[in-house]
Each structure stands twice: as structure tokens, then as C-alpha cells.
Amino acid sequence: MxxxxxxxxxxxxxxxxxxxxxxxxxxxxxxxxxxxxxxxxxxxxxxxxxxxxxxxxxxxxxxxxxxxxxxxxxxxxxxxxxxxxxxxxxxxxxxxxxxxxxxxxxxxxxxxxxxxxxxxxxxxxxxxxxxxxxxxxxxxxxxxxxxxxxxxxxxxxxxxxxxxxxxxxxxxxxxxxxxxxxxxxxxxxxxxxxxxxxxxxxxxxxxxxxxxxxxxxxxxxxxxxxxxxxLPTNKVDLGLLLEDPAILKIVLATLSRYGLDGALDRILSGNLALDINHWDVARGREGPFLVPMAANGxxxxxxxxxxxxxxxxxxxxxxxxxxxxxxxxxxxxxxxxxxxxxxxxxxxxxxxxxxxxxxxxxxxxxxxxxxxxxxxxxxxxxxxxxxxxxxxxxxxxxxxxxxxxxxxxxxxxxxQDRYEVGVVSELDDDLALLERCTWGEEGDPCLRRYRNRWWSRGPYATNGATLSVVKRSFEERLDPDLFIFGLPSEFRGYYPGYSESLKTVKNRFSWLVLKGHTNNSAGRVTLRSSDPQDTPEINFNYFDEGNDTNGDDLRSVVEGVKAARDIMDSSWTRDQITREVYPGDDKQSDQEIEEYVKNEAWGHHxxxxxxxxxxxxxxxxxxxxxxxxxxxxxxxxxxxxxxxxxxxxxxxxxxxxxxxxxxxxxxxxxxxxx
Structure with a gap:
């Protein structure tokens, strides 16, 4: 139309x-x-x-x-x-x-x-x-x-x-x-x-x-x-990949894992759009995609x-x-x-x-x-x-x-809400893209670049989402239900002061596993009191307390964690990773990952x-x-x-x-x- x-x-x-x-x-x-x-x-x-x-x-x-x-x-x-x-x-x-x-x-x-x-x-x-x-x-x-x-x-x-x-x-x-x-x-x-x-x-x-x-x-x-x-929509400046070898290797590993070896040149030139918002994708396509953001030119x-x-x-x-x-x-x-x-x-x-x-x-x-x-x-x-x-x-x-x-x-x-968990890896070295950024302190070179350039404004002009993978956790799913995207930082959910860690930790990369089309609908918002200044009581009734009696949501998130780990264990990336911070190298079996997910999952939708x-x-x-x-x-x-x-x-x-x-x-x- x-x-x-x-x-x-x-x-x-x-x-x-x-x-x-x-x-x-x-x-x-x-x-x-x-x-x-x-x-x-x-x-x-x-x-x-x-x-x-x-x-x-x-x-x-x-x-x-x-x-x-x-x-x-x-x-x-x-x-x-x-x-x-x-x-x-x-x-x-x-x-x-x-x-x-x-x-x-x-x-x-x-x-x-x-x-x-x-x-x-x-x-x-x-x-x-x-x-x-x-x-x-x-x-x-x-x-x-x-x-x-x-x-x-x-x-x-x-x-x-x-x-x-x-x-x-x-x-x-x-x-x-x-x-x-x-x-x-x-x-x-x-x-x-x-x-x-x-x-x-x-x-x-x-x-x-x-x-x-x-x-x-x-x-x-x-x-x-x-x-x-x-609403303006734009994609991340892909030229930034060339400024950070570690992130570039992670992107190459992702493309390779999903059958796009050698596709980076076509992506950088615009000949391979990886457009997740194309009308065809809404019908249920899977694979790697760029992540559009609501920012102007x-x-x-x-x-x-x-x-x-x-x-x-x-x-x-x-x-x-x-x-x-x-x-x-x-x-x-x-x-x-x-x-x-x-x-x-x-x-x-x-x-x-x-x-x-x-x-x-x-x-x-x-x-x-x-x-x-x-x-x-x-x-x-x-x-x-x-x-x-x-x-x-x-x-x-x-x-x-x-x-x-x-x-x-x-x-x-x-x-209802999504379930999200972070798969966080510690790298051998600080990410080159962020190592000089001081997040607004006086003389911040990344802020100066952002404000003064009309092209390639640097990492501050992005939301951090480097690349995403859309896939079905299991073949029988009607639509893809996993959205897995990478961030050049540590992120494992929300807690008071969480944003401050982003300023100091520069040698970690996170894959965020988001489980869409969740089955659980057992959450409730109830009044705490009749005082309109009061907040309501909010309980999401996760996993075994909810009404997803077959445990499909939990198994799907576990599959997402394994998919993220699979990328980081490729020949492109494993030589630059010191350790997995979350869930942690000690959590390998499905049962151990399930327990991690039940403890640490969050949502914000x-x-x-x-x-x-x-x-x-x-x-x-x-x-x-x-x-x-x-x-x-x-x-x-x-x-x-x-x-x-x-x-x-x-x-x-x-x-x-x-x-x-x-x-x-x-x-x-x-x-x-x-």
C-alpha cells in the first residue's frame, strides 16, 4: 500500500x-x-x-x-x-x-x-x-x-x-x-x-x-x-564495527552461524539490508537482522x-x-x-x-x-x-x-510480559569503541564527536544494539519467539544503580535473550489501597507459579541461552573471551540453566x-x-x-x-x- x-x-x-x-x-x-x-x-x-x-x-x-x-x-x-x-x-x-x-x-x-x-x-x-x-x-x-x-x-x-x-x-x-x-x-x-x-x-x-x-x-x-x-527510524552506523575488532568478530561469528559467511561487505554497502521491519519479515522469517532505532538523522x-x-x-x-x-x-x-x-x-x-x-x-x-x-x-x-x-x-x-x-x-x-535474561561474557581487553568514552564527564571525546560531527557521530549516536538474531526456540512454534541481540556492555536486568556500572565496565559483551509470545498470563495488578498516590501491588507470577503449565516458556528461554553461547563459542570469538560471567561457566546442564533463568529473568514490557x-x-x-x-x-x-x-x-x-x-x-x- x-x-x-x-x-x-x-x-x-x-x-x-x-x-x-x-x-x-x-x-x-x-x-x-x-x-x-x-x-x-x-x-x-x-x-x-x-x-x-x-x-x-x-x-x-x-x-x-x-x-x-x-x-x-x-x-x-x-x-x-x-x-x-x-x-x-x-x-x-x-x-x-x-x-x-x-x-x-x-x-x-x-x-x-x-x-x-x-x-x-x-x-x-x-x-x-x-x-x-x-x-x-x-x-x-x-x-x-x-x-x-x-x-x-x-x-x-x-x-x-x-x-x-x-x-x-x-x-x-x-x-x-x-x-x-x-x-x-x-x-x-x-x-x-x-x-x-x-x-x-x-x-x-x-x-x-x-x-x-x-x-x-x-x-x-x-x-x-x-x-x-x-516517527523517524534509522539503523546503527555499521561503520563503527570497523573501529572495534572484538565486536566485529562477534558480528562475523553471528553471520557465520546463520549461513551468511562473507556477507559483511554486502551489509556495509547496503546491498544486504537485514531489515527486520520489512513486510515479508512480519510473516515469520528467521535469521540475523539489524535493529532499527527511533532516532533522527x-x-x-x-x-x-x-x-x-x-x-x-x-x-x-x-x-x-x-x-x-x-x-x-x-x-x-x-x-x-x-x-x-x-x-x-x-x-x-x-x-x-x-x-x-x-x-x-x-x-x-x-x-x-x-x-x-x-x-x-x-x-x-x-x-x-x-x-x-x-x-x-x-x-x-x-x-x-x-x-x-x-x-x-x-x-x-x-x-503479561516477556522473559529476558543476559548472557554476559568478559573479554580479554576493553572494547575499543568505548575505551575513551567517559559518559559526559568534562572533555569526554565521545561526546565531542557526537556533538561536532555531521557524519559517523560515534557510539553515542547508537543505542548499543549491534545485531540481532530472530529464531524459533522449537520448530513447531507458529512464529519466531526468540529475539537475541548483542550489546557492548554488561546488562543482566534492572536494579537501583544499574546504569552506573556501564560507565566503568568496558570489557564485557552481553547477548540479551528475549522470549516473545509468552504463554503465561497469570500476572495481576491489584490495589494496595484506595489512595491514588499509592502504587498498586504487582505480581507477575513467573514460571511455575503461572499458568504455563507445560513449561514451554522456560524451555524456550533455555534454548535462547544456548543459542547465544553457541555464537560466543565459535572460532571467531572464543580466543578473546576470558570467561562467561552470567549465567556462568559452572551452569551447563539444562536444569542448571533453568534454575538460573527462574532466578534471574526479568521483563519490561x-x-x-x-x-x-x-x-x-x-x-x-x-x-x-x-x-x-x-x-x-x-x-x-x-x-x-x-x-x-x-x-x-x-x-x-x-x-x-x-x-x-x-x-x-x-x-x-x-x-x-x-
Whole structure:
């Protein structure tokens, strides 16, 4: 499907011109659609809702051209990340007034999140972070076997709280899911719009591919890449391989192991693309691939935050972003969502490293949504907010003194994630690519190269992902379920201070084994209390505590560990390796590797806690159009809505459903269908 066809079918762009003549583009956008007297009357009519504060709130955005927040908007979106951010921008572009409530602050002015290689530091930046601590097991003895366990807390699960959400600190990896991920949703819901061929057009719409030549004809685009979207995608500068003999040997070993001996010249010249996001690969191809990243041609992170800012610059009266605004509940008239209650202040949520338990949370405020409320807080916070609003398992709500509005037992259930483990080798010598890098200290030569060159900007312009291998753990798997990729550092998961080790340890190389399409769906997100500033209880119920009763997930991860070891044991690499640090040379049998995996596995793609399904399914939370079942004017658009965890990396599927939800919501506003 060519670019021209995508544009012709894009309701966001097509709706914009017509929307400029709507009343909402005149008096409505000047005062949120009505004056204070009318707003107050309407608030009373909608069940006694108090009028929102009309005080002028100082914007934390240098780009924001208006610092006035209105009493009501057509759409109120909770969360500015991969689900909520593109949706907000798209609705504003289509001519609607939108308020985004973001619990975090604006992004900092330093380089932590802009420089691709610094993404580990961004994930521990106290100004950007929400630090959740989760349980992998109910059994405390089992849980404490993890070397990353923090006594009294659990396992660190980094999330982000700032404009752009987790897209400001993630590793920039941009990998398309498998076609079956969408075809299964189409089959489950009976909604053909989820068909994989149709869903690909959303990827084409959002992507701005900069590593594949633009096709000469819009009707001849076999790769089905997009070239005019808001998300730039690029590949790592492969010339850097020639600067580090040790990494080069590892890459050559990988190519040799998977039947690509002598292919390096073709890869460096661009004649062998190894393009994991090509349309053909989505059908289940295996082998070595390069790892695309969400960075622009200048080597800077660019995604949701920039899309929001750019849209806000163009439409300052339509798109407002209210930072330091923690949503406390959805407001209803009966079962119809009419607005959101929130509290304002910095560091209000207890996952925030800067949270002060003694700080005054300030007054509760309210904002009306004339059309819809959309939750986009992610797999932990969206189910929490639904429950705080009276939607969830009735017994759980009553235990916390919350009057059930709607008994939806699936809210917070079905929590899923990948399993990941690291295979870490210690090399005889420091990696040449990193030996001079001082990670931002004064006179850092790698930072100077990154800032001053317009070509070959060096290691800081990469996210570190050198090469990946996609394979099936066992032949009978429907799709490849292992994604194994190399990093020139030590990485074995998340724990407080993990990013600091990257600055000092320069003689280690890690293969990260990621198990996709996991079977376990037994995780849960439950309320800790009825306090909206509190974090929920999060338990993933790993492996033998979960519902993968056959142990397929565990065996698959073990196969991934053995595949990574196989590469490092090749004739290309074994003479430069001192020892295997993790799992360790003493763990050789399948049983020993299994125990290592059960102890040390982690994940960071939490999803599926408000699963999509048929309205007749008592465990479904949203329907195929993202609407919360049993309510009106309330949707969820984030990772929580997937019924099964998609692909290998979840951010691209979230971007795609954000684009799809944009079409669905605009169609509802126009009285049409998608």
C-alpha cells in the first residue's frame, strides 16, 4: 500500500480542513466550548460535578503558546506516552480540543534522554522516572533468589513519568510485530479492521523511515515502510564495527552461524539490508537482522514528545498538556464518563523517586470531557485508575472502601510480559569503541564527536544494539519467539544503580535473550489501597507459579541461552573471551540453566491488564474499538488492552493502536465507522 493511498485514507488529515469551520474552532476553543456560567449549569446537570478550577496554571513548556487551561475540552486523555501522546496529537490535528493530563513534569533540559546511548541513564534519571517495585513470585523465598532483589521492596521495574512517557527513556528499539499478533485479535473480536494487512497501514502512516530508499512509485512499495510519518527510524552506523575488532568478530561469528559467511561487505554497502521491519519479515522469517532505532538523522532520540510539541506549536488553542497532574478518578454521570478528577503537584505518586510523603497534595480539581475520556497510563496505572473509579472486581473494590460502579473482574488481570535474561561474557581487553568514552564527564571525546560531527557521530549516536538474531526456540512454534541481540556492555536486568556500572565496565559483551509470545498470563495488578498516590501491588507470577503449565516458556528461554553461547563459542570469538560471567561457566546442564533463568529473568514490557475481547467475555475490559465495556464515552488506549502480548518489543504495537484509536474516535465524532 503506497504513501498516497495511506494519505487519502487518513481521517486525521482529511478531517482537519473541515474542522476549522466548526464551532469548536471559534468560541468553544476560546473558553473550552462554553462560558463559566454555562459550564457550571452543565456540571450541575451532569450529577453535581463541581466546576473545575479556572485559575491560570503556569505552563512548564517553553513551546506552549498559551498558559491558560480551560474548564472543559472535547477530549481528556490521561497519559502522554506511546498510547496517549500520538492520540492527543492526532485529535488536535483533526480539529478537536484536547487536554492531556501528565502526572510527571516536563522533560529536563540536559542531554540524558536525547542521546541514544545514554538511555540507561535516562531510565534512572530522578526527574524522569517512576520506580515501581514488583514481585515475580508470591513465594518470598523464591523471590529473594534473584540477585537484583531489593529487600522489603522487590524487583525494580523502571517506568517513566514525563511528557512522552516511557518513550523518553526506552532503548529506542523499533521492531514491527508479527502478523499473527493482529490476526488473532481480529479472530477474537470478530472485527476485521484488526486484520494484519489493514493494521500495517498504521505503521506506514506513523513511520518516517530514513534507512530504506523511498520507492519511486507510491504503488510499488513492497517493504511497506512509511516515509512521511512522525516517527523517524534509522539503523546503527555499521561503520563503527570497523573501529572495534572484538565486536566485529562477534558480528562475523553471528553471520557465520546463520549461513551468511562473507556477507559483511554486502551489509556495509547496503546491498544486504537485514531489515527486520520489512513486510515479508512480519510473516515469520528467521535469521540475523539489524535493529532499527527511533532516532533522527542527527543521531537524536525523536518520538512522541517531539510529536506532541510540534503539534502544540501548530495548534496551541487545541492541544494543552497539563503536567504534574495526577489523575485520581474518572467522573461519571451514571455509566457515562464526563470528566476526570486530578490533583496537582510535583512528585505526588509514590513511585516517583522525588516523592515526599509529607508534601501537601493540594486541592482536587476536575475537568469536563464533552466527548470522551481516554485512559493511557499503561499496564499498571490504567487498571489502577479504573478501579479507583469503581470499575473492576467488585470484591476487591469493596475491600478498599470503593463503591463498585461496574463489576469487571478482568481489570488488572491477565498481566503479561516477556522473559529476558543476559548472557554476559568478559573479554580479554576493553572494547575499543568505548575505551575513551567517559559518559559526559568534562572533555569526554565521545561526546565531542557526537556533538561536532555531521557524519559517523560515534557510539553515542547508537543505542548499543549491534545485531540481532530472530529464531524459533522449537520448530513447531507458529512464529519466531526468540529475539537475541548483542550489546557492548554488561546488562543482566534492572536494579537501583544499574546504569552506573556501564560507565566503568568496558570489557564485557552481553547477548540479551528475549522470549516473545509468552504463554503465561497469570500476572495481576491489584490495589494496595484506595489512595491514588499509592502504587498498586504487582505480581507477575513467573514460571511455575503461572499458568504455563507445560513449561514451554522456560524451555524456550533455555534454548535462547544456548543459542547465544553457541555464537560466543565459535572460532571467531572464543580466543578473546576470558570467561562467561552470567549465567556462568559452572551452569551447563539444562536444569542448571533453568534454575538460573527462574532466578534471574526479568521483563519490561508489561501489558494486557485491561484486555480486549468480546462484550460477552466476562474477563474482557474493552471492546475492539477500545471502549470500556458497560460504559459510555470511556476508552483505554495503551499496552493494557492487548489480549496477548504482541511481537518482541511492545512500543510499535502501541503506536499502531494509538493511530487506530485515533481513527475510531474521529469516526465516532463524525458518526461514521472505520
Amino acid at each position: 503506497g504513501d498516497q493511498k495511506s494519505k487519502e485514507n487518513n481521517p486525521i488529515e482529511n478531517n482537519n480542513a473541515a474542522s476549522n469551520t466548526k464551532a469548536s474552532e471559534s468560541a468553544q476553543t476560546k473558553k473550552g466550548g462554553m462560558d463559566r456560567r454555562t459550564f457550571s449549569k452543565r456540571a450541575i446537570q451532569l450529577g453535581g460535578l463541581a466546576a473545575a478550577s479556572s485559575s491560570v496554571a503556569a505552563s512548564s513548556f517553553s513551546t506552549m503558546q498559551s498558559n491558560t487551561f480551560y474548564d472543559e475540552y472535547e477530549y481528556v486523555i490521561v497519559g502522554s506516552g506511546a498510547g496517549g501522546g500520538p492520540l492527543a496529537a492526532n485529535l488536535a490535528k483533526a480539529g478537536y480540543s484536547v487536554l492531556v493530563l501528565e502526572a510527571g513534569d516536563n522533560d529536563p533540559s540536559d542531554n540524558t534522554h536525547d542521546i541514544p546511548a545514554w538511555h540507561p541513564f535516562a531510565s534512572e534519571d530522578r526527574k524522569l522516572s517512576w520506580d515501581f517495585f514488583v514481585n515475580h513470585y508470591k513465594d518470598p523465598q523464591r523471590q529473594q533468589q534473584d540477585s537484583k532483589y531489593v529487600p522489603g521492596k522487590g524487583i525494580l521495574y523502571p517506568r517513566s513519568s514525563t511528557v512522552g512517557g516511557c518513550t523518553t527513556h526506552h532503548a529506542l528499539i523499533t521492531v514491527y510485530p508479527h502478523n499473527n499478533d493482529f490476526d488473532k485479535i481480529a479472530e477474537l473480536t470478530g472485527d476485521d479492521s484488526w486484520d494484519s494487512a489493514n493494521m500495517r497501514r498504521y505503521f506506514e502512516r506513523l513511520e518516517r523511515c530514513e534507512y530504506v530508499p523511498r520507492p519511486l512509485s507510491a504503488n510499488n512499495n513492497p517493504s511497506r515502510h512509511g516515509f512521511d510519518g512522525w 542527527r543521531g537524536r532520540r525523536e518520538s512522541v514528545r517531539e510529536y506532541l510539541f510540534d503539534t502544540q506549536d501548530k495548534y496551541p488553542d487545541r492541544l494543552h498538556i497539563r503536567t504534574n497532574a495526577l489523575a485520581t478518578q474518572v467522573l461519571f454521570d451514571g455509566n457515562r464518563a464526563i470528566g476526570v478528577e486530578f490533583i496537582e503537584g510535583q512528585g505526588l505518586y509514590r513511585a516517583d523517586p522525588l516523592h515526599n510523603n509529607n508534601a501537601n497534595a493540594g486541592e482536587r480539581k476536575q475537568v469536563i470531557a464533552r466527548r470522551e475520556v481516554i485512559l493511557a497510563g499503561g499496564a499498571f496505572n490504567s487498571p489502577q485508575l479504573l478501579k479507583l473509579s469503581g470499575i473492576g472486581p467488585a470484591d476487591e473494590l469493596r475491600r478498599h472502601g470503593i463503591t463498585p460502579r461496574l463489576n469487571r473482574p478482568g481489570v488488572g488481570e491477565n498481566l 508489561a501489558s494486557c491488564t485491561n484486555k480486549m475481547g468480546s462484550p460477552e467475555d466476562p474477563m474482557a475490559v474493552v471492546d475492539s474499538k477500545f471502549r470500556v465495556i458497560g460504559t459510555e464515552n470511556l476508552r483505554v488506549v495503551d499496552a493494557s488492552v492487548f489480549p496477548y502480548i504482541p511481537g518482541f518489543f511492545i512500543v510499535v504495537p502501541i503506536y499502531m493502536i494509538s493511530e487506530k484509536a485515533s481513527d475510531e474516535i474521529i469516526a465516532t465524532a463524525q458518526g461514521t465507522t472505520v
